[in-house]
Amino acid sequence: MRIYNTLTGEKEDFIPLTEGRVNMYVCGVTVYDICHIGHARSAIVFDVIQRYLKYKGFNLMFVRNFTDIDDKIINRAKKEGIPWDEVAKKYTEEFYHDMDSLGVARADIEPKATEHIKEIIEIVKGLIDKGYAYEINGSVYFEVNKFPEYGKLSKRDKEDMMAGARVEVDERKKDPMDFALWKASKGGEPSWESPWGPGRPGWHIECTAMSIKHLGESFDIHGGGADLIFPHHENEIAQSEAYTGKPFVKYWVHNGFITIDKEKMSKSLGNFFTIKEVLDRYDPEVVRFFLLSTHYRSPIEFSDEQLKEAEVSIDRYYTTLVRIADFFSKGGQGGGAEKSFEDTVNSFKGKFHAAMDDDFNTALALGHIFELIREANRFLDSKPSGRMASELISKTKELLLETGRVLNIFNRTPDEWRRALMKTKKILLTEKDVMDKIKQREEARQRKDWTASDMIRKGLDEKGIILEDKKDGTGWKVKVG
RNA sequence: GGCGGCGUACCCAAGUGGCUAAGGGAGAGGUCUGCAAAACCUUUAUGCAUCGGUUCAAAUCCGAUCGCCGCCUCCA
Secondary structure, eight states: EEEEEETTTTEEEEEOOOOEEEEEEEEEETTTSSOOHHHHHHHHHHHHHHHHHHTTTTTEEEEEEEEEEHHHHHHHHHTTTSOOOHHHHEEEEEEHHHHHTTOOOEEEEEEEBBGGGHHHHHHHHHHHHSSEEETTEEEEEEEEGGTTTTTTTTTTHHHHOOOOOOOOOOOSSSSTTTTEEEOOOTTTOOOOOOOTTTEEEOOOHHHHHHHHHHHOOOOEEEEGGGGGGIIIIHHHHHHHHHHHSSEEEOEEEEEEEETTEEEEOOOOTOOBBBBHHHHHSSSSHHEEEEEEOOOOOOOOOOOOOHHHHHHHHHHHHHHHOOOOOOHHHHSSSSSOHHHHHHHHHHHHHHHHHHHHBBTTOHHHHHHHHHHHHHHHHHHTTTTOOSHHHHHHEEEEHHHHHHHHHHHHOOOHHHHHHHHHHHHHHHOOOOOOHHHHHHHHHHHHHTTOOOEEEEEEHHHHTTTEEEEEETTTTEEEEOOHH
């Protein structure tokens, strides 16, 4: 298995620190607002990575944190006129609601910054003792100059950053690059007692404290959005390695952004869609499929057109499942290219694994899935019969379900998919309405009254229902795309 | 200004040295059908931003040019 490591800038063979065991930490969200679709991408990417590692048999410990104290939360509390911890609670619940919809599993441990104040203070104290940090007026700063490897993750050196001259200059700091480990409380702000007086943790230190506590001083994978590389992860490395004297993380994994009109989707630009807005119009499976159809490190352009294509693709998948079910209930009486289909079936899993093993290439993996689907449809078209055909088709179905479980898509029945579509497409008809229409039309067709028959079909089409006449009856589906 | 990434068909998107450049969507033609839909078949890049170079061999490596984007400030 190979993973792209931001630290080295290369795809590397994945060799965990302890054989068979993987410790992974992913930066979660700051709970001060509703999540947008960019948060969904990060969560889904690492959800798939998490599922694949488990599927491959690793004993995985997955930690994803919540930042539940921070300037943005405090500001939000003022704005909403509620206590800061209620803001955190409210948006943590919103996060869970959105992520549950999207099929993002809970992490094994989901620590919160405010539950680790003791550990944070311990580390800050240690950093002062070791001479990496200093206190000024109740705040503690990490002294970047004391850590020679500073910049190794984001591939930049201090002087370059100074040249940018966008670094906030705080007169109290020894150097503009120094960052806060502990912030002295200004009046009225939430605070905790510390050796330096009342205050609260800086942003970066919480991840050091929580990851070290739950995963140890060195662990395998640390993930997050690419925008966290600098300064957040760079600072984490500095303070963690300064504190422990050990390498902090072996593989740094970062997902790319979602863009709108080629520009990064972000709060500050205001060009974002919330998860809730998107889920009002598209099924969660569509969103998940869409996000997995591009490699996780590439930018992905958010558009209705692409979401619709994802919907069409998923519908194609479930249509094939229906055909497979039909095969088992009705059988065939012909036979076709059994050998060639057998080859496709037998080589599929290897291809899927190869794709996922190569830096979690979900886009390629989906390509293989759709290749299998096309071949399965082709085989079914040949009206196969006999035990061999049954076994092949049965195996196909198992393979589709197994790989679908890894990606956590394609895990419903075609009926469930159809009902979900009725809901997201806000189709007013009930299933019974549709069945009644089909029956009426069937009677017209018996009479060979094609005009009446076509009228009924057209009427349903206008309401978003497509009819499909088959040998032994008429099926129906929701119009997609 | 510094650092990094990207540019593959009408659209999306895999592919980072070597068989006919995956897969999906859209278009065109066909099989099937009362007609459709679905499914399948054929078709749409002698070509991978441009120009050079390395190599027996390059979309893939190197250099230059053009275009787009990201990070350097909170950000997934």
